[in-house]
Amino acid sequence: xxxxxxxxxxxxxxxxxMKEEGKTNREIASYFGLRLEQIKRFITRHNRAKRMAAAGGxxxxxxxxxxxxxxxxxxxxxxxxxxxxxxxxIKRLQMENELYRDFLRLDGRR
Numbered sequence: 001x002x003x004x005x006x007x008x009x010x011x012x013x014x015x016x017x018m019k020e021e022g023k024t025n026r027e028i029a030s031y032f033g034l035r036l037e038q039i040k041r042f043i044t045r046h047n048r049a050k051r052m053a054a055a056g057g058x059x060x061x062x063x064x065x066x067x068x069x070x071x072x073x074x075x076x077x078x079x080x081x082x083x084x085x086x087x088x089x090i091k092r093l094q095m096e097n098e099l100y101r102d103f104l105r106l107d108g109r110r
Contacts, residue, residue, distance in 0.1 A: 025040055
C-alpha cells in the first residue's frame with residue numbers, strides 16, 4: 001500500500017486556529033481527513049520552532065548545503081558562538097580531569 005503524503009504545512013493556519021478554539025487533535029485530524037499522528041507531529045514541530053525562536057535561536061538548516069551557498073552573517077555568528085562554548089567546555093573538562101588525576105596520585109591510588 002503506497003504511503004500518502006499530505007502537505008500539512010499548507011494547513012498550518014487552519015490547524016492552529018482550530019487548536020486555539022479548543023479542538024482536540026483527533027477532531028482536527030478527522031476534519032482534514034488526516035491521521036492523528038500527522039497532527040501530533042505537526043504540533044510538536046510547530047511548538048519546538050516557536051520555543052527556539054523565543055530563545056533567540058535560528059532554525060537549523062538540514063542536510064548538505066547547496067553548491068555556492070554562502071552562510072548569512074547571523075549563521076556565522078551563531079556557529080562561532082557554538083565553537084567558543086565548546087572550547088570553554090573542553091577546557092573545563094580538561095581542568096577537572098587534571099584535578100581528579102592529581103587527587104588520585106596524592107591519595108596513592110595511581
